[in-house]
Amino acid sequence: MAVHRSWKYSAWLIPLTIVGINLALGGFFSEDFGEIHRTLSITLFIATPITLFIYSYVSWPLGSPRLGALALAFGIASALIWFVRWPWQGVAIQETITMSMASVWLILVALKNV
Secondary structure: OOOOOOHHHHHHHHHHHHHHHHHHHHHHOOHHHOHHHHHHHHHHHHHHHHHHHHHHHHHHHHOOHHHHHHHHHHHHHHHHOOOOOOOOOOOHHHHHHHHHHHHHHHHHHHHHOO
8 A cells, every 4th residue: 555645635634634533523522512512513614615625626636536526516515505594493404414425525535545
């Protein structure tokens, strides 16, 4: 297994690590923890589209332009979903949609690199 030491990998793996840490900590510090959970959630849902946008940018040098196009579409959608006025209270549906798109993208990236 080759170790890739290139900015093309570091550029999106660092924010992806931040997303993963925030996701884990957001689960550990449930909504009962108030401001801690809120801060972790906001960071998570800002870092997720940023990660997708960065991957989209480096996808051509990585040799995966189709996954980059998908990352761009998911990044735009996951950012815009937070600005739409929805008829329901709370953010669980927006969180689910955002993380579902990120999960599909990450699974496809993993399968490409198998």
